[in-house]
Amino acid sequence: xxxxxxxxxxxxxxxxxxxxxxxxxxxxxxxxxxxxxxxxxxxxxxxxxxxxxxxxxxxxxxxxxxxxxxxxxxxxxxxxxxxxxxxxxxxxxxxxxxxxxxxxxxxxxxxxxxxxxxxxxxxxxxxxxxxxxxxxxxxxxxxxxxxxxxxxxxxxxxxxxxxxxxxxxxxxxxxxxxxxxxxxxxxxxxxxxxxxxxxxxxxxxxxxxxxxxxxxxxxxxxxxxxxxxxxxxxxxxxxxxxxxxxxxxxxxxxxxxxxxxxxxxxxxxxxxxxxxxx
Amino acid sequence: xxxxxxxxxxxxxxxxxxxxxxxxxxxxxxxxxxxxxxxxxxxxxxxxxxxxxxxxxxxxxxxxxxxxxxxxxxxxxxxxxxxxxxxxxxxxxxxxxxxxxxxxxxxxxxxxxxxxxxxxxxxxxxxxxxxxxxxxxxxxxxxxxxxxxxxxxxxxxxxxxxxxxxxxxxxxxxxxxxxxxxxxxxxxxxxxxxxxxxxxxxxxxxxxxxxxxxxxxxxxxxxxxxxxxxxxxxxxxxxxxxxxxxxxxxxxxxxxxxxxxxxxxxxxxxxxxxxxxxxxxxxxxxxxxxxxxxxxxx
Numbered sequence: 104x105x106x107x108x109x110x111x112x113x114x115x116x117x118x119x120x121x122x123x124x125x126x127x128x129x130x131x132x133x134x135x136x137x138x139x140x141x142x143x144x145x146x147x148x149x150x151x152x153x154x155x156x157x158x159x160x161x162x163x164x165x166x167x168x169x170x171x172x173x174x175x176x177x178x179x180x181x182x183x184x185x186x187x188x189x190x191x192x193x194x195x196x197x198x199x200x201x202x203x204x205x206x207x208x209x210x211x212x213x214x215x216x217x218x219x220x221x222x223x224x225x226x227x228x229x230x231x232x233x234x235x236x237x238x239x240x241x242x243x244x245x246x247x248x249x250x251x252x253x254x255x256x257x258x259x260x261x262x263x264x265x266x267x268x269x270x271x272x273x274x275x276x277x278x279x280x281x282x283x284x285x286x287x288x289x290x291x292x293x294x295x296x297x298x299x300x301x302x303x304x305x306x307x308x309x310x311x312x313x314x315x316x317x318x319x320x321x322x323x324x325x326x327x328x329x330x331x332x333x334x335x336x337x338x339x340x341x342x343x344x345x346x347x348x349x350x351x352x353x354x355x356x357x358x359x360x361x362x363x364x365x366x367x368x369x370x371x372x373x374x375x376x377x378x379x380x381x
Numbered sequence: 382x383x384x385x386x387x388x389x390x391x392x393x394x395x396x397x398x399x400x401x402x403x404x405x406x407x408x409x410x411x412x413x414x415x416x417x418x419x420x421x422x423x424x425x426x427x428x429x430x431x432x433x434x435x436x437x438x439x440x441x442x443x444x445x446x447x448x449x450x451x452x453x454x455x456x457x458x459x460x461x462x463x464x465x466x467x468x469x470x471x472x473x474x475x476x477x478x479x480x481x482x483x484x485x486x487x488x489x490x491x492x493x494x495x496x497x498x499x500x501x502x503x504x505x506x507x508x509x510x511x512x513x514x515x516x517x518x519x520x521x522x523x524x525x526x527x528x529x530x531x532x533x534x535x536x537x538x539x540x541x542x543x544x545x546x547x548x549x550x551x552x553x554x555x556x557x558x559x560x561x562x563x564x565x566x567x568x569x570x571x572x573x574x575x576x577x578x579x580x581x582x583x584x585x586x587x588x589x590x591x592x593x594x595x596x597x598x599x600x601x602x603x604x605x606x607x608x609x610x611x612x613x614x615x616x617x618x619x620x621x622x623x624x625x626x627x628x629x630x631x632x633x634x635x636x637x638x639x640x641x642x643x644x645x646x647x648x649x650x651x652x653x654x655x656x657x658x659x660x661x662x663x664x665x666x667x668x669x670x671x672x673x674x675x676x677x678x679x
Contacts, residue, residue, distance in 0.1 A: 372628075
């Protein structure tokens with residue numbers, strides 16, 4: 104069933120208000136096909152009927168199923184190009200300048216919810232490229248954390264399929280990955296990239312551990328907070344805020360919003376996106 | 382740098398151009414008519430109807446999803462009633478500007494320029510509505526014409542302007558600063574000189590001159606702040622002349638934000654993130670409007 108503009112807007116607003124994820128109009132057909140599956144599973148005949156179900160007492164449970172359908176759990180290298188451009192063009196040079204003035208030549212980056220490691224390793228490649236220029240003689244620490252031990256093991260292994268590596272620019276591809284000789288279609292990360300990154304298990308709900316994740320310059324947490332209710336989201340985001348250096352930046356996913364979650368962060372806008380500044 | 386010195390250089394540059402586009406005859410007549418006491422909407426409509434291109438463009442501008450009138454406006458007279466006599470002047474001037482600069486001989490794709498301009502018009506109107514600024518039409522038209530000076534540079538100083546654009550490509554340098562370094566003036570002052578030549582009303586001249594420095598405006602700083610913010614948002618959300626300038630800003634630190642928040646405290650509640658995402662969604666509307674305006678001759 105094709106979704107009317109009115110139903111689409113209603114569902115979009117509902118999802119946005121609940122999860123902080125905005126469905127662009129260009130995603131209408133995607134949403135439509137994913138909704139179709141859930142409507143069938145729940146026996147809803149119209150979008151309106153399904154919307155009523157979401158708003159009902161049973162809605163919370165159904166919402167989890169819907170979120171599973173509409174968030175693709177995929178991740179890949181160089182995923183958010185506008186973010187990476189902003190970091191390279193402006194944010195990173197600014198952080199480096201600030202820390203240089205303090206004589207503190209160490210950069211700390213955290214990929215919270217690092218999954219199989221693509222985001223953390225993307226940063227490692229970008230920073231590695233600046234080892235002879237901007238980051239000469241700097242110490243670089245990149246930390247990836249996830250709640251899931253299986254993906255942490257994958258991240259530590261550093262072997263990826265063609266889909267994961269498809270967006271890596273040629274310059275980086277040539278230098279930092281090579282096709283595995285034994286296993287066709289798999290790509291192995293260069294040891295020099297891996298050595299900058301450590302992966303650990305961490306539950307973002309675990310207050311006792313969260314308070315020890317200190318002094319980061321940049322934190323990424325993409326497409327995870329959308330699963331949390333507002334109260335938990337506020338708490339976790341407050342941890343991120345506390346864990347950042349005074350000049351640090353916090354990045355969320357491409358269509359995410361922290362509006363109403365934390366009023367201390369300030370939005371900094373750049374072509375194709377925005378970030379939160381402490 | 383001293384604003385007066387920048388304006389002086391701009392005036393000299395504009396004076397030097399012999400074939401500066403002029404306003405179409407009908408537009409001039411409309412402006413003269415509007416200066417007469419007791420002018421009626423019928424009189425203005427009759428006169429404008431003698432210029433089919435102008436009529437079509439006024440109708441397109443007002444009926445687009447970008448502008449969102451509550452009912453479709455089907456006749457020019459209704460369009461003029463809807464606008465009110467006080468805004469006919471600006472619409473006549475705006476359609477004239479479009480006619481004057483529709484050739485594609487400039488430094489960049491002219492439709493990308495108008496997409497940015499109409500985008501800023503649309504966002505200016507949206508911000509104006511959100512904060513409760515009393516004159517939405519004024520905000521819309523101000524947005525459309527704010528970058529008048531850029532088309533001048535693009536058309537009449539093509540090679541040098543291309544060099545300026547090239548020098549800032551992908552770098553966090555403001556276009557206006559790079560222009561001042563190269564020309565001793567920027568598109569703000571050049572636009573002002575042109576707008577004065579064409580007898581744009583003062584408030585519009587001010588927007589053109591101060592859309593990058595709303596804090597310096599004196600006639601209507603709030604209007605300048607609205608256009609300034611709209612311009613910043615369009616520049617980071619895909620209505621950016623194909624990325625001619627790498628813009629970045631910390632919203633709460635922007636003077637425009639401070640000006641607007643002081644005047645309209647409820648701005649503090651704006652869902653900035655959603656505002657950006659909705660702007661992304663509106664881009665196809667803007668592109669459609671621009672393409673329909675430029676095809677309205679046929």
